[in-house]
Amino acid sequence: MYNSRITGLGKYLPETVVTNDDLSKMMDTNDAWIQERTGIKERRWIKQGSDDTSAIMGAKASEIAIERAGIDKDDIDFIVFATMTPDYYFPGCGVQIQDLLGLKNVGAIDIRNQCSGFIYALSVADQFIKTGMYKNVLVVGAEYHSNGLDKSTRGRGVTVIFGDGAGACIVSREEDNSKGILSTHLHSEGKYADKLIVEAPSIRHWVPEIMEAGEDDLSYFPHMDGTFVFKHAVVRFSEVIMEGLMKNGLQKDDIDMLIPHQANLRIAQFIQKKFGLSDDQVFNNIMKYGNTTAASVIIALTEAWEEGKVKEGDNVVLAAFGSGFTWGSAIIKW
Numbered sequence: 001m002y003n004s005r006i007t008g009l010g011k012y013l014p015e016t017v018v019t020n021d022d023l024s025k026m027m028d029t030n031d032a033w034i035q036e037r038t039g040i041k042e043r044r045w046i047k048q049g050s051d052d053t054s055a056i057m058g059a060k061a062s063e064i065a066i067e068r069a070g071i072d073k074d075d076i077d078f079i080v081f082a083t084m085t086p087d088y089y090f091p092g093c094g095v096q097i098q099d100l101l102g103l104k105n106v107g108a109i110d111i112r113n114q115c116s117g118f119i120y121a122l123s124v125a126d127q128f129i130k131t132g133m134y135k136n137v138l139v140v141g142a143e144y145h146s147n148g149l150d151k152s153t154r155g156r157g158v159t160v161i162f163g164d165g166a167g168a169c170i171v172s173r174e175e176d177n178s179k180g181i182l183s184t185h186l187h188s189e190g191k192y193a194d195k196l197i198v199e200a201p202s203i204r205h206w207v208p209e210i211m212e213a214g215e216d217d218l219s220y221f222p223h224m225d226g227t228f229v230f231k232h233a234v235v236r237f238s239e240v241i242m243e244g245l246m247k248n249g250l251q252k253d254d255i256d257m258l259i260p261h262q263a264n265l266r267i268a269q270f271i272q273k274k275f276g277l278s279d280d281q282v283f284n285n286i287m288k289y290g291n292t293t294a295a296s297v298i299i300a301l302t303e304a305w306e307e308g309k310v311k312e313g314d315n316v317v318l319a320a321f322g323s324g325f326t327w328g329s330a331i332i333k334w
Contacts, residue, residue: 115322
């Protein structure tokens with residue numbers, strides 16, 4: 001059996017920075033309120049009129065990842081695209097990436113696992129490599145949240161959290177089984193689906209019904225039971241990280257870098273304290289970018305690597321929890 005290894009990383013963030021003070025001009029909120037609850041200071045939102053979309057941002061991040069991997073675009077055998085904000089209801093963004101990058105007619109699939117999307121996508125790529133089916137898989141996480149948020153006071157509990165952006169990586173065949181992606185671990189608990197959800201449009205609740213209901217129907221905006229999600233997130237984060245460590249005979253002290261999904265700085269700090277990790281062992285950038293959902297882990301991993309905080313031989317742990325509920329982890333020997 002082959003092993004798989006991340007050979008190239010890339011990220012793309014829109015230029016427009018939206019600060020907490022900027023949001024206070026749209027809704028009844030303020031910088032202190034947002035930072036206290038989320039740790040977020042600013043986020044990137046696509047400027048109205050820009051050509052950027054989830055697919056286009058994903059393509060921009062992918063071009064960087066391909067170059068850094070030192071491969072040709074024609075070396076890519078498969079595409080896995082994770083997003084909860086696709087350009088179209090269908091088809092998914094995976095096929096758009098194939099076209100935007102001018103790739104040969106390789107297969108493409110879309111992962112709809114929201115905040116856990118990149119971990120799930122990475123796991124899919126990992127399995128394709130390990131079974132010998134493919135040699136180089138392009139994995140993308142991208143989100144365009146800002147155009148689908150309720151920017152009034154009514155929606156502030158959710159709107160202040162989310163940002164736009166994309167990240168990508170190349171997962172390649174590795175002959176040395178002692179390094180690369182050691183294992184991935186995936187879970188779900190669908191009975192809590194309504195705790196973090198966008199209900200419409202859906203086949204059960206289609207556009208004419210929404211239009212007829214008018215402003216009384218807010219089902220097309222995200223709904224989140226924040227306290228409930230937080231309580232479950234800290235438990236599942238801990239469980240799935242420990243599951244990955246135990247699978248590979250590792251201890252908490254063996255973690256060189258933990259990169260959690262950037263959902264809420266308070267969650268990351270809780271996990272850091274529980275595992276006894278120093279600030280140098282955990283990477284957070286939610287302060288700058290907010291929650292970019294399926295893009296958050298890969299953006300953070302890319303940034304940590306660019307800053308020299310992820311080095312060859314390091315034990316890197318990726319973990320995420322989100323809507324579904326779904327959660328997962330990946331253990332990597334860099």
